[in-house]
Amino acid sequence: xxxxxxxxxxxxxxxxxxxxxxxxxxxxxxxxxxxxxxxxxxxxxxxxxxxxxxxxxxxxxxxxxxxxxxxxxxxxxxxxxxxxxxxxxxxxxxxxxxxxxxxxxxxxxxxxxxxxxxxxxxxxxxxxxxxxxxxxxxxxxxxxxxxxxxxxxxxxxxxxxxxxxxxxxxxxxxxxxxxxxxxxxxxxxxxxxxxxxxxxxxxxxxxxx
Amino acid sequence: xxxxxxxxxxxxxxxxxxxxxxxxxxxxxxxxxxxxxxxxxxxxxxxxxxxxxxxxxxxxxxxxxxxxxxxxxxxxxxxxxxxxxxxxxxxxxxxxxxxxxxxxxxxxxxxxxxxxxxxxxxxxxxxxxxxxxxxxxxxxxxxxxxxxxxxxxxxxxxxxxxxxxxxxxxxxxxxxxxxxxxxxxxxxxxxxxxxxxxxxxxxxxxxxxxxxxxxxxxxxxxxxxxxxxxxxxxxxxxxxxxxxxxxxxxxxxxxxxxxxxxxxxxxxxxxxxxxxxxxxxx
Numbered sequence: 001x002x003x004x005x006x007x008x009x010x011x012x013x014x015x016x017x018x019x020x021x022x023x024x025x026x027x028x029x030x031x032x033x034x035x036x037x038x039x040x041x042x043x044x045x046x047x048x049x050x051x052x053x054x055x056x057x058x059x060x061x062x063x064x065x066x067x068x069x070x071x072x073x074x075x076x077x078x079x080x081x082x083x084x085x086x087x088x089x090x091x092x093x094x095x096x097x098x099x100x101x102x103x104x105x106x107x108x109x110x111x112x113x114x115x116x117x118x119x120x121x122x123x124x125x126x127x128x129x130x131x132x133x134x135x136x137x138x139x140x141x142x143x144x145x146x147x148x149x150x151x152x153x154x155x156x157x158x159x160x161x162x163x164x165x166x167x168x169x170x171x172x173x174x175x176x177x178x179x180x181x182x183x184x185x186x187x188x189x190x191x192x193x194x195x196x197x198x199x200x201x202x203x204x205x206x207x208x209x
Numbered sequence: 210x211x212x213x214x215x216x217x218x219x220x221x222x223x224x225x226x227x228x229x230x231x232x233x234x235x236x237x238x239x240x241x242x243x244x245x246x247x248x249x250x251x252x253x254x255x256x257x258x259x260x261x262x263x264x265x266x267x268x269x270x271x272x273x274x275x276x277x278x279x280x281x282x283x284x285x286x287x288x289x290x291x292x293x294x295x296x297x298x299x300x301x302x303x304x305x306x307x308x309x310x311x312x313x314x315x316x317x318x319x320x321x322x323x324x325x326x327x328x329x330x331x332x333x334x335x336x337x338x339x340x341x342x343x344x345x346x347x348x349x350x351x352x353x354x355x356x357x358x359x360x361x362x363x364x365x366x367x368x369x370x371x372x373x374x375x376x377x378x379x380x381x382x383x384x385x386x387x388x389x390x391x392x393x394x395x396x397x398x399x400x401x402x403x404x405x406x407x408x409x410x411x412x413x414x415x416x417x418x419x420x421x422x423x424x425x426x427x428x429x430x431x432x433x434x435x436x437x438x439x440x441x442x443x444x445x446x447x448x449x450x451x452x453x454x455x456x457x458x459x460x461x462x463x464x465x466x467x468x469x470x471x472x473x474x475x476x477x478x479x480x481x482x483x484x485x486x487x488x489x490x491x
Contacts, residue, residue, distance in 0.1 A: 029271070036269030044265055054270075061272050092339065141262045159224065160259055166226055181217035188220075192255050200258065 001165050014074045018197055021068050028068070032061045038162060045157045046089050048146050056092055060085045079171040082164065086172055093150060111173040137200075153185030159184055219245065223252050 016034075039060050042172050043053035071080055082161035145153060158164045158172065167185075171179040195201070218235045221227045227235055239246050301304045304311075337345075388403060 001309075014284065032272050033269045037267055040267045040269075041264045045262070050265075054267075058270060058272065060270075065272060134263070138262045141259055145259075145262075160256065161262065166221065178213070178217050181220045182213065184220045185216040188255055189475075190253055191249060191259065195255070195258065201254070 016025075017068075017071075017074045017077050020065075021071060021074070023069070027063050028074045032065075035081060036061065037096070039081065040159055041087060042082070042085055042162055043160060045142060046153060048142050052092060056085065056088045059088045065087075070121070076171065079179060082158065082162070082168075082172045083174075090150070092164065140198065140200065141195075144191055144200075148187055148190050149192050152183050152190060155180055155183040156187040156191065219252070223256070291486060318461065376439065 016027050016030060020031045027163055036057060040053055040057045041062075043056045044050065044059065048054075064081060067084075071077065074208070145156065154173065155169060158169050159166070164172070166177050166180050169180045175182065215238070218227060218231065218238075222232070224233050269464065303309075308323050310321050311322075312321075388400065391399065
């Protein structure tokens with residue numbers, strides 16, 4: 001994930017959050033720096049759009065700085081922060097529905113562009129090519145993620161990529177833990193079907209984990 | 210175990226969030242159910258595939274929020290207050306430059322450019338109905354007229370009174386003068402005599418006057434009573450006459466009736482007599 005152990009340790013430091021809560025701008029800036037990448041990546045996977053992800057992340061952190069003093073339990077900072085992000089994401093989705101705008105990504109047929117190349121280069125292990133392949137694979141997988149409905153996508157991203165516990169996700173979304181697990185189950189099931197349709201399996205990728 | 214429970218346990222197991230007894234029982238369940246094992250394996254593979262999605266590197270943009278001074282300037286109420294003040298200032302400046310005048314009087318707001326136009330106000334003054342001041346004025350004039358009339362009658366009576374008083378005074382003063390002149394010569398007895406005489410004179414005068422007026426009143430009341438008695442007499446006479454005439458006519462009527470009955474009786478008797486004679490003849 002690119003975070004140093006120190007950063008991860010810092011992210012959960014109650015001390016830092018407590019100072020940020022008291023209005024220490026330096027601490028607030030540090031919190032933003034520590035968490036920005038996480039929130040940005042969550043939003044990016046949700047929209048698959050850099051600009052939107054940046055916008056929503058910034059909104060999230062502005063809101064965080066404003067409302068931090070209202071946070072009661074420092075231990076719940078993580079789920080609280082994701083809650084803000086999820087709400088802004090949903091707001092954005094509603095707004096985009098209203099304006100009926102279509103993002104460039106949606107018009108650009110990624111599948112048609114990518115899949116032939118992707119299949120032809122499947123078993124090559126060259127380093128630059130593999131990097132390219134890696135990027136393409138990442139894009140395809142995220143495309144598959146985008147095909148899930150919003151509810152399932154939120155849960156899958158938070159669990160699979162953000163590593164939140166089911167209890168935390170339930171807190172973020174204000175639903176029961178069983179509902180979270182159920183959404184996760186159907187989300188993963190859906191993803192599997194989408195990937196099967198795209199003929200992407202562990203074998204076609206060509207390298208195991 | 211129902212399917213929902215299995216699904217959630219499967220998911221929890223997949224992410225290593227199943228612990229203790231639950232974990233053991235689920236592992237047992239997996240051993241008993243190859244389909245469940247297969248599903249779990251599929252999910253594991255999916256996870257490893259999805260694990261290829263890498264985080265995008267991003268640099269956090271600077272976010273400044275906690276600046277209280279900044280907040281003060283951005284506070285909505287401050288903005289509105291400042292904007293209102295600014296617009297007022299602009300209006301005042303513009304008004305000053307174009308020489309606009311706003312005047313509020315008599316429940317009327319008038320705006321004008323340059324000096325206030327007088328004819329307009331004059332024209333306006335002819336239009337309105339009676340103002341309270343005018344009504345007051347009318348009341349005052351009528352009151353004044355009344356006062357003047359009253360004053361005139363008053364002054365008239367005053368003059369008359371004055372005249373009579375003056376004449377009396379003149380008379381009395383003349384008498385007093387005489388008296389004084391006499392008193393210079395005459396004794397106090399004479400003065401007393403004169404005073405008593407004057408008193409008796411006055412008494413006589415008042416008595417006479419009272420008698421006169423009481424006589425007049427008596428006469429008037431007597432005449433009134435007499436008239437009334439006369440009227441009543443007349444009325445009674447009239448009534449009596451009416452009754453008399455009624456009685457007379459009744460008498461006449463009865464007389465006529467008597468005569469008629471007599472005639473009828475005589476005629477009946479005669480006819481009966483004739484019949485009898487005829488019968489005897491037959």
